[in-house]
Amino acid sequence: MTLLDIQALSVAFPTRRQTFVAVDNADLNVEPGEIHGLVGESGAGKSTIGAAVMGLLERPGRITDGTISLQGDAISGLDRAAMQALRGQRISMIFQDPLTSLNPLFTVREQLTETISTHLDVTDAEANQRAIDLLTRVGIPEPELRIDQYPHQFSGGMRQRVVIALALCSEPEVIIADEPTTALDVSIQAQILDLIKELARERQVGVILITHDMGVIADTTDRVTVMYQGEVVESGPTAQVMGDPKHEYTQSLIAAVPRPTVKMHRFPQVSYGGRETAFAIEDLARNWDKPQVDRAKPLYQIEGLTKRFLKKGSLIPSQRQFMTAVDRVSFDVMQGEVFGIVGESGSGKSTIARMIAGLYRSDGGSIRFDGQETHTLGDDYRRQIQMIFQDPYSSLNPRMRVDQIIAEPAKHHGILAGQALKDRVDELLDRVGLGKEAGLKFAHEFSGGQRQRISIARALATQPRFLICDEPTSALDVSIQAQILNILKDLQEHLNLTMLFISHDLPVVRQMCDRVMVMRNGQLVELQETEALFAKPQQPYTQELLSLMPRLDALKAAPSV
Structure with missing residues (x-):
């Protein structure tokens, strides 16, 4: 018997002006022990299907047609109390954002033991x-010590592992994993995916794996369903869909995935539906006070x-x-x-970035910018980075309009004011492909990729010399990732x-x-030119990291563009 069966599911969100159909006539089923991948761009309806199965659709969203059955019993029509009894015990969910799915007021021990005691007789x-x-099983070190800490004391990757531990507490029959590895490095990602495979294989747990990472889909899933604007456009065994896609959208989506074996000048973009967004960084360069660059000299020491x-x-x-x-680290x-920094969650990558930016004070060593100690440079240094x-989303003020957000750095540093500042903001919005009309809106009115464009425009407002990009595309699907990375490449090249x-x-x-x-563990393991590192890594840890990369082995390498 099919474990989870979704037939002709439609989900709509009525508004005052119109009814938005988020999922339209979607079919999907999961067998015991099967991992079923669900892919598509932001807004395709992937997470909406997961929320519908869990009975967690945000109001006014509702199922308008179709059925959801668990082992032959319909669950889409259950009342709130019955669904609450089912949720967590027989069906669990791993949410995309670990910080919002953990209670900041309770320790990890309190949250885990409450869930375990609720669902199991122990x-x-x-x-x-x-x-x-x-906690040991999901790879958290020193679990006896860390279990009494609060969520804010964990890194993003560590928090995601706690969320996965929560989902496993009740030994569920079905797990819906909504972007479970988004915030994780390749080593922890491999650990978590191996754990999901083990649950499916040994305990016959059915898994719906929602992700934008096509490499994870190729490595992990048995079958895959591709969605576009609420509709299923292709479905079948993973090897067939990924290796020989039939639908034009699936072909375009796979072509946009960065390949680990080929270096490209630009990232291919998803062109299906004519939705490419234009941007013109080269036009911005004409009014940019570009610094002179001597590639033989260090900017930072x-x-x-x-x-x-x-x-x-x-x-x-002493205690x-x-x-x-x-x-x-030197x-x-x-x-x-x-200059790239890679390593496991908690290896010190973001801590170094925050010390360079002046957000953290160092406890030792020195940071020199253009030959001078950064702590002696003051506000002028902060303008240049x-x-x-x-x-x-969390780095944009929800109470400010977009034009105010972008203008704030330039206003703070006294670079521009009045009409000149407005012109700078309008130009930046145009150049990152949003248009100056976007300045009158608020951050919540934009998609994840558009919000990241706003962040880039804000970062450019002071015409900096140095840009720190801390996981700038980790939460974005491959099509939006390609757009953002092409913008960053253009910035570096033209400015x-x-x-x-x-x-x-x-x-x-x-x-x-x-x-x-x-x-690794706060220490520098290896430093090389990129091509040399990927072609011939010197250290065992680097070799291990590269070996853990999810690969689209069934696909031919994308041509250089």
Whole structure:
């Protein structure tokens, strides 16, 4: 018997003006022990299907047609109480954003043991032990210590592992994994995907894996369903759909995936439906005060950089415990280059970026910018560097219009005012492909890819020399990722920008970076030119990282463009 059967499902969101159909007549089924991939761009309806199965559709969304059955029993028409009893016990969900799905007021122990005790008949001691075992299983180090910490004390990747542990608490029959590896590096991603495969194989758990990562789909799933604007356009065994796609949209989507084996000058974009968004960074360059670049000279010289964080507090100084996030790291960033940093979650990548940006104070070592210590440069230094954060939504003020958000850095540094500032904002919005009309809207009115364009426009407002990109495309599907990365390539080429590019996506790093530094446990493991690193890594850890990259083995390498 089919474990989960979705037939002719339609989901609509009525509004005052019109009814938006998010899912239109979709069919999907999951057999016991099967991992079924669900792919498509943002807005395709993937997460809506997951929410419909869980009974978690946001109002006024509702199922307008079709059925959802679990082991032959219809669950789409259950009342709230019955659905609540089913949810978590027989069907669990791994949500995309771990920070919003964990309660910030409770420790990880409290959240795990409450879920375990609710769904399983166990004692408090058994629930505690089971919670620690789950943290060990999802790869969290020192679980006995970390279980008593709060979600904000974990990195993004660590929080995602806690969410996965929560989903496994009740030993469910079906797991809906909504972008479960978005915030994870390749080593932890491989760990989590192996865990999902193990659950499917050994316990016959059915899994719907919602993701924009086509490599993960190729490596992990048994079957795949491709969605476009709420409709299923193609479905079948993964090897057939990924290796010989029939639909034009599937072909275009796969072509946009960065390849780990071929370096391309530009990223192919999804062209189906004529939805490419134009941008014109070269026009911006005409009014840009471009810095002179000498690629033989360093812009940054970083020596012995160290950062420690308090792990366990105490009134007695000798009893305090610290975690060394960055341990005496030294490297140079040359003028005009894109310098990449890769490594596991918690390896110190983002901590280094925040120390360079002045958001964290270092506990040792020095950071020199253009030959001068950064702590002596003051506000002028901050004007010359800008940062594009991983999550564009949380880094944009929801109470400010987009034009105010973009103008804020230039206004703060006193660079422009009045009509000149307005003209700068309008030009930036035009050049990143949004149009100046977008300035009158608020951040919540835009998609994830559009919000990241707003972040880029804000970062350019002060005409910086150095741009820090901290996982700028990790939450974006492949088509929007291609657009954003092409913009960043154009920025570097036309505006003589120097960039620090942090990512866990190794194929993207190969396409974007001139040199790459590999980090582990706060220490520098290897530093090489990008092509040399990918062709012949010197250190065992780097070799392991590269071997864990999800690969589209069934596909031919994309041609250089």
